[in-house]
Amino acid sequence: MRIRTMFATAVLGAATAAPAVLAGPQAAAAPAPAGCTATDAEIYAAPAAVTGSPGDLLACREAKLTNIPGDVPMKAWKVRYVSTDAKGARIAVTGTVAIPTAAWTKGGSRPTVAFNPGTLGSGPQCAFSKQLAGEYVDMYEGGNLQLFLHAGYAVAATDGVGYLDGQVHTYMVGANAGHALLDIVRTSRRIPGGTLAADGKVGISGYSEGGAASLWGAQLAASYAPELNVVGAAAGGVPGDLRLTAKQLNGSLFAGFLADALVGLNAAYPEMPFTELMNEQGARAIKDVRANCLYGTLAVFLGARVENFSKDKLSLDQIYALKGPGGVTWGEIVDRQKLGVDIGRPGSGAKYTIGFPVFQYRGWLEEIIPHETEDATRAAYCAAGITTTWKTTYPTEHLSTDWGAAGDVTSFLGDRFEGKPVQGDC
Structure with missing residues (x-):
């Protein structure tokens, strides 16, 4: 008997019910507060x-x-x-x-x-x-x-x-x-x-x-x-480990999490190749990530594969190999996010104690x-x-x-x- 998880059930329902929510207009920068009276x-x-x-x-x-x-x-x-x-x-x-x-x-x-x-x-x-x-x-x-x-x-x-x-x-x-x-x-x-x-x-x-x-x-x-x-x-x-996680998410019911991660990494590292690689479907996907919250994103990207969003049908491994300024690859940036690397107790000399x-x-x-x-x-x-x-x-x-x-x-x-x-x- 096939078990449908709570998340999967919510995603399948959202696929027909969740509307896109668009961001509002930009506002002026806030001054430093004298009290908690900001709008x-x-x-x-x-x-x-x-x-x-x-x-x-x-x-x-x-x-x-x-x-x-x-x-x-x-x-x-x-x-x-x-x-x-x-x-x-x-x-x-x-x-x-x-x-x-x-x-x-x-x-x-x-x-x-x-x-x-x-x-x-x-x-x-x-x-x-x-x-x-x-x-x-x-x-x-x-x-x-x-x-x-x-x-x-x-x-x-x-x-x-x-x-x-x-x-x-x-x-x-x-x-x-x-x-x-x-x-x-x-x-x-x-x-x-x-x-x-x-x-x-x-x-x-x-x-x-x-x-x-x-x-x-x-x-x-x-x-x-x-x-x-x-x-x-x-x-x-x-x-x-984002590499292991991405491999499992790609093409799955939960591919929306992978879409969030790809767009999020691009937001943090805009100097790396990304938007110029996208085909029409990829350009629309970036807008979908920005327009939807959790269940809407999961619904939009249900079963999606990353290979379908770039002009050259790039796989995850091919994306990791792409280089940006100074020869840094996407794979190196993804690996920087890996937890448990160079950790130790105080006095160990590790980077993270x-x-x-x-x-x-x-x-x-x-x-x-x-x-x-x-x-x-x-x-x-x-x-x-x-x-x-x-x-x-x-x-x-x-x-x-x-x-x-x-x-x-x-x-x-x-x-x-x-x-x-x-x-x-x-």
Whole structure:
């Protein structure tokens, strides 16, 4: 008997029901805030020259997060803040900060969960901060945030890079994701009227795309944000090796994720050959990625193969071999996003050092991300001596694992906030 996953069912339904959502007009750049009185237009304004330090608050406004269930009393803000892209340039990024109104009574300062959502789509209309506030609903993680807030933790949830007006999300670009995730924690402590202290402990969390971002945040924390007291990271459904993941996605029910990744990599590395390679179908595909959010993108690209979008019918391997300025190939850029490379404990001399425990997980019925890459990422962390807890016994497929593991993620981070020891299971 053929099992149809929750994701597949949603995609097939969206193929006939999901309309394209077009990005709105560009807005003027926002000034630095004296208070949280910015308009939505100022929060999501088209990018201009960005100065300041990573984590600086550029604009904020109070928000009601109608898509977090449970009526947890909280104060929340949409924020626009300074971050750093993969090439070292200052950029503006958006996100959400939420702080429970109940007093923190467990000792020390209130901890913060740095959160990156799973895939939402690549156009600016898909931003997590907009969806949490009910402006458009194509997301599925409000309940996960509710668990963190109910436990008393603040949440600093980045949208990720590329959700300003006129932009496209730089999907699966590791440095962009890790920087944006760490910087929103810095930003959360600079909100006028906010109550978060600089010494609050930080836990990192994300699933799927968010899981990759979580591990990039973990790998970059010591070098990029050493002042943050990061005590643990949880990451599930992680596409740690984009080559393996792309091979499985190409021509599958979930080829939309591959389309997001190709367009996202082009957004981050526009100097590389891409748009000039496209045929008419490829040019339309780029517009489709920008126009749709999660389920719309999956519906549009159902069963699509990358070979059909370029003039020369280029395969993935042929695309990887293409060279840009200085002889850099697409394959080299894709390999830069691989997780678990040159990692180690503090003092190891590795490029990326991690001195806190990590929880990694996947569903037993995982059907989108190859098991080989998730298992290999965990193995790389274990080989590097990083305290790693690994769980694969959830009786769930890709999407439902996000919910099925949410309680374990909350408990894992809660134990780290309380300073409880963990041995890992490598």
